[in-house]
Every structure is written in structure tokens, then in C-alpha cells.
Ligand code: 5GP
């Protein structure tokens with residue numbers, strides 16, 4: 797059962813929504829990413845997360861609790877900040893990145909992990925990575941719930957030292973579980989791919 801059974805209107809166009817990932821599958825993948833991250837950061841003595849608003853909000857809180865559960869000692873050393881970037885208009889990337897609100901604390905000397913919902917062209921992330929590197933963090937890695945390898949338009953070396961990826965997907969536009977279209981569908985538990993209805 798989903799509210800998408802009869803398709804979904806995206807502007808004037810009727811789109812078909814197909815489930816890509818069920819909530820349980822996402823939760824399981826987030827837990828295993830958390831295990832991997834907790835193991836990698838255990839010896840570094842700290843983890844500072846930078847969550848990219850709005851999209852990554854839900855994924856970020858899920859992941860941070862999971863990291864803390866995977867390694868309670870690391871959990872006590874975790875700090876977090878947010879930055880609000882906007883770059884997307886409708887279902888196509890504008891390539892222009894606008895900062896709506898900035899970090900509260902500098903990342904200098906910290907082991908920074910950027911928490912982002914999705915890498916599409918990578919332009920948003922590359923701008924953020926460059927900005928944070930200028931502050932000289934101790935290390936800088938990225939975790940994304942979804943990645944679209946076929947759409948990547950920047951060199952991988954511009955996207956941090958390491959990227960943890962939940963799932964690789966095709967070029968399709970996705971909604972649900974963090975992902976919105978014009979502010980809608982973020983609260984839908986599963987992830988759907990939208991395609992033009994026949
Ligand atoms: P970029 O092209 O710069 O990598 O992606 C910029 C932003 O576009 C992402 O942070 C995300 O907020 C949004 N975005 C990219 N692909 C999708 C998608 O398939 N669905 C939704 N809802 N947002 C997307």
C-alpha cells in the first residue's frame with residue numbers, strides 16, 4: 797500500500813513511482829555503514845559530523861544514533877554541526893550552490909564526516925568539501941545515503957578522502973525517506989524512483 801499507487805503529480809506531469817528501497821532495507825544498510833564508520837574512527841579519538849540541511853536531516857540522525865550504538869565510547873566523543881545549502885530546482889540540478897545558513901563552529905583540527913543525502917552531479921558536495929578543507933580539518937570524509945555514479949560531473953578527488961555510500965542508483969529522480977520534491981515526500985518511509993507515467 798502506498799499513497800503513490802495512482803502516480804504522483806510533479807508540476808504538470810504525472811509520474812509513476814516505483815519502490816527502490818524499503819524502509820527496513822535502508823535501516824539495515826544504515827546500521828552496517830555505522831559499524832564501518834565506528835570501526836574506522838575508533839582510534840582517531842573523535843568524530844565531528846557536518847550535516848547538510850535540509851535533505852540529510854533524517855538520514856543523519858538515524859546514522860549518528862547507529863554510530864553511537866555501534867561504539868558507545870566513540871558516541872561520547874561525537875560532536876555535530878549543520879550547514880544549509882540549496883542547489884536544486886525541480887528535478888534537475890542547477891549547478892549553483894547557495895548557502896542558506898553556515899556552520900556554528902570551525903572544523904579546524906577535527907575529524908570531519910560530511911553527512912549528505914545524495915550525490916548527483918557532485919557539485920554541491922565539491923563546493924562544501926573545498927570550503928571545509930580551507931579550514932584545515934584533521935581529516936575529511938563523506939557519507940551519502942545514495943549516489944548516482946552515472947551523473948557525476950566533478951572529479952572524485954574533489955569529494956573528500958573517502959566516501960561511504962549507502963546505495964548506488966541510476967540517474968532517476970528519487971523521493972521519500974529524506975528526498976523531497978518541492979518540500980513534499982520527505983516523510984514517506986520508503987524510497988521511490990519517479991518516471992513519466994505512460
Ligand atoms: P548535486 O547535483 O550537486 O550532487 O546534488 C545537489 C542536491 O540535489 C542534493 O544534495 C539533493 O538535495 C538534490 N538531489 C539530487 N538528486 C536528487 C534526487 O534524485 N531526488 C531529490 N529529491 N533530490 C535530489
Ligand code: MG
Nearest residue numbers: 851852913914
Ligand atoms: Mg542535499
